[in-house]
Amino acid sequence: MFRIAAFLLLLGAPVFASDASLVDLKISNPVIYKAFDKARSAAGYMMIGNASDVSDVLIDVQTNKFRPMIHESQESDGIARMVHLDAVEIPAGGTVHFAPGGLHIMIMGLQPGELQAGETLDAVLVFDRAGEVPVTFTVEAMPMGENDHSDHEMTN
Numbered sequence: 001m002f003r004i005a006a007f008l009l010l011l012g013a014p015v016f017a018s019d020a021s022l023v024d025l026k027i028s029n030p031v032i033y034k035a036f037d038k039a040r041s042a043a044g045y046m047m048i049g050n051a052s053d054v055s056d057v058l059i060d061v062q063t064n065k066f067r068p069m070i071h072e073s074q075e076s077d078g079i080a081r082m083v084h085l086d087a088v089e090i091p092a093g094g095t096v097h098f099a100p101g102g103l104h105i106m107i108m109g110l111q112p113g114e115l116q117a118g119e120t121l122d123a124v125l126v127f128d129r130a131g132e133v134p135v136t137f138t139v140e141a142m143p144m145g146e147n148d149h150s151d152h153e154m155t156n
């Protein structure tokens with residue numbers, strides 16, 4: 001929590017202030033890819049557009065059942081690894097893509113039968129300014145050729 005507060009102070013943004021009327025966020029194409037039926041983890045993707053002239057910051061993702069984390073896949077020296085992020089800035093007038101190979105919403109510890117293709121998952125995206133924004137992810141099988149994350153080394 002302290003790290004999040006420090007990050008927001010650096011951005012000059014009010015911490016947990018409610019300025020929902022200032023921001024106009026649009027979440028598009030929320031989808032969760034699962035590599036195979038019994039995979040223990042899955043990753044959520046989407047686009048977050050900010051049509052307003054102030055930035056916002058994604059600070060949490062919540063669901064009733066799972067504890068998703070914000071991850072970013074990074075590659076250095078030919079080794080792909082995932083880094084846990086406390087927050088993601090959504091710039092004024094910009095769009096942030098959560099997409100395979102980059103930012104994603106990581107859901108780990110899946111039990112057999114959870115998050116099968118065709119199901120949906122209701123989640124809440126928590127932004128510094130916009131507050132809680134509900135989103136419904138659709139679960140789909142991992143498209144051919146996409147990275148399934150399961151071989152990634154966790155750092156941080």
Ligand SMILES: [Cu+2]
Nearest residue numbers: 071082106149
């Ligand atoms: Cu991840």
